[in-house]
Amino acid sequence: MPAFAELIRAVPDFPKPGVLFRDVTPLLADARGFAECIAALAAPWRDAGVQAVCGIEARGFIFGAALAQALAAGFVPLRKPGKLPPPVLAVDYRLEYGSDRIEARSDALKPGERVLLADDVLATGGTLAAAQALVARFGAELVGASVVIELAALRGRERWTNGQPLHALLRY
Incomplete structure (x- = not known):
């Protein structure tokens, strides 16, 4: 450890x-x-040509922005609804007890841009799966995701469906 x-x-x-x-x-x-x-967090991605790191609100902003600096990439915040001025692209997703939405500025990513997702914790995987879908809406190329902590018992990794690497530093 x-x-x-x-x-x-x-x-x-x-x-x-x-x-x-x-x-x-x-x-x-x-x-x-x-x-x-x-x-x-950066080590597996040093030679992946990452051009943008998308950090998921809120603690993913902290880790994602620092990770973007370490990789000499741009940073894109993925926000909850109503936090960004329009126009935005959004993805709705289901939670255990309801639904939520994740958004990014409509010009935040370019088609073909190499993108890495970053967050602090992978729990049930719903937010990370929504972020994956949002990157796809831009036509960007998702290279993978990095999280600090994976709560393995919640099986969030099962919702990661694109076959790209999902790197967790710690598993509990």
């Missing part, structure tokens, strides 16, 4: 009883640990 893993705090019964929340804020506050984490 990488040294930075010790900086991720396990918080029982948050946000509700029975949930073990993985808190990345101590990792973000530690300059050395955060740098190690970003280097590990």
